[in-house]
Each structure stands twice: as structure tokens, then as C-alpha cells.
Amino acid sequence: MKYSIDYQYLRKGAARPSDDGEVVGIQADDKNSLVLLPNVGDYVHIDNSTDGGRRADFSGxxxxxxxxYVRISEEKVFCHINIVVEECDDDWGQLIKE
Incomplete structure (x- = not known):
């Protein structure tokens, strides 16, 4: 199976997430790739500051x-995973000591 993973940002009070295009754009397959994905309730910080503004930055x-899941053929299945990250007022200073 092949996978693609991307993130969308949901601003506080918005009904739907914004479509910022590819934010992280992870691709993997179940033969040789291990990708750790955040669970619902986990905090995420995405910093794309070094790519010249082509991708969005956000936290939440x-x-x-x-x-x-989409079946391509009898033997092939493709899975796209969409992760929605919601803006929150939590104090990030309480999450990690740097």
C-alpha cells in the first residue's frame, strides 16, 4: 500500500480548515517506510520557514x-491521510522546557 500524508490548519472559530496546499507532503509505502503520525489531541508545530514561503507554517x-482509502487495482490500494491541526490557546511553554 502507498500512503500520502498532509496537514491542514483550522483557525480558531473557523468552520473548515484552510487549504494551504502541500504543507508537509509525506509519502511512504508499507514495504520500507516508517512514519510517525500525531494522534488526535497531540500538539503539532510545523516550521517551513526555510522553504522561501512556498508552504504554510502553523501550530496547534x-x-x-x-x-x-482508494483501490487502484486488485493488488494496489492507496491511502491519503489528512491531519487537521486546530489553533489553540494552550501555553506552549508548559509543553517543553528548552
Whole structure:
């Protein structure tokens, strides 16, 4: 099975997440790739500051994960995982000591 994973940002009070295009754009397959994904309730910080503004930066708490499976053929299945990160007012200074 092949996988693609991407993130969307949900601003506080918004009904739907913004579509910022590819934010992280992870691709993997079940033969040789290990990808750790955050669970609902986990905190996420995405810093794309070094890519010249092509991708969005944001932080928040994972609100949902959607697994969308599509059968390509009898032997092949593709899964796209969409992770929605919601803006939160939590104090990030309480999460980690730097």
C-alpha cells in the first residue's frame, strides 16, 4: 500500500480548515517506510520557514485524522491521510522546557 500524508490548519472559530496546499507532503509505502503520525489531541508545530514561503507554517492541536482509502487495482490500494491541526490557546511553554 502507498500512503500520502498532509496537514491542514483550522483557525480558531473557523468552520473548515484552510487549504494551504502541500504543507508537509509525506509519502511512504508499507514495504520500507516508517512514519510517525500525531494522534488526535497531540500538539503539532510545523516550521517551513526555510522553504522561501512556498508552504504554510502553523501550530496547534490535532483535531482529526481522515484516512481515505482508494483501490487502484486488485493488488494496489492507496491511502491519503489528512491531519487537521486546530489553533489553540494552550501555553506552549508548559509543553517543553528548552
Amino acid at each position: 492541536k490535532v483535531k482529526s485524522k481522515l484516512f481515505n
